[in-house]
Amino acid sequence: METLLEILSHPFSWGLLLGLGLVIFVWRSGAKDRKFLKAELKRIKEENSELQGHLNTQLKINAKGNELLQNQLDELREQNETLRVNLSTVQQKPGKAELRRLEVTEAAISVMREQAPGFAQAWEKALRESEDDYVAAEGGLKKLMRKVVPSFRATPDTGGKKVEEIEGR
Template structure:
């Protein structure tokens, strides 16, 4: 026992015991950190897997929505082209050109009544103006009015001017 006390009293033994205690403390701390890091790594891997699953689901939903929008866009383009072709075909029907010409001439005659001094130049000018008015009336509000009210003409009102001229000549 005396030898044990002699060994324990030596400074080397105290240094060795202190070093072993410190090594055991560091080893246990490292083991705890290693265990914590393993659990953290598995948690992060699971979370990453869930996020990738959500991302894949979101991408599939977006792709399906984009595909549906693209299909609708293609369908609408096809319908637009069909309607354009149908409109051109309807405008080329035999009766449409004559009806258009008749309407243009009617407008030109009403304008000519206002400007009666020289018949030939006034007739040509009125015919050109009526043609331009008809082209302008092909779209927009005037076209809508012609469809809604069939008797509607895009011609100026000449009734008041004709009465004024008649009253002045009397």
């Protein structure tokens, strides 16, 4: 026991014990850090594989959606082309051009009665305006109204008094 006390009383022994204590503390701290880092690395790898699986699933879903949209777009393009061809065919049928010309002429006559009866320049101007109106009426609400109410025409009303005055002269 006395030798132990004698050994402990030397400054070298104190330095050695202090150094060993410090080494043990650092070693233990490093072991804890290694254990923590291994657990963290494992967690990150699991999270990474989970995120990759989610990303793959999301990309598959997006690819299917894009493919479906592309197919629908192609179908709509084909339908559009078919409808365009059908429309031009219907417009070229016998009687359609004459009916169109009749409606344009009817509109031009009513405008002429209103503006300047008897003047050729005004007639040509009214004819051009009626042609433009008819082209504008080919789509939209006016076209719908002509289909629903066949007697509806996009011609301005000349008014009862003016017609009576014109016919009375």
